[in-house]
Amino acid sequence: MKPLKFIILISYLLLAVACNNRGENSIAGVYVMSFKNDYSTATDTIIIEAYNIETKTFLVERRDGFHRIREGKILPKEYKQQHWIATFNEEKQALQETEIGKQIYINQAAGTLSFGATYRKIK
Known part of the structure; x- marks a missing residue:
């Protein structure tokens, strides 16, 4: 009977740890956004x-791929990539990068983030 109690106790502890970390881990993921206008088409990740x-610190990587459109012609695809470290502010529900001042607002319930436009979580 003692081994059964021990297994149940360990299960509750693991569940408690998982529930406490769920908020920060649900921020992690891959978010995408795409758009098209008269001057370009782009996909951002x-x-x-x-x-x-x-410390509620996250690595953030932004990947942009875009085609410029000039005089009706689609030019070759160009790429940009940025990396930074941000801290999650629970009160604002935002990732904040302090060097340049970038802020990413997270809507965990909807699975979206706002960073100049609305990105949807795919992973």
């Missing part, structure tokens, strides 16, 4: 990965 859960 933002990848957020947990860096340090205790």
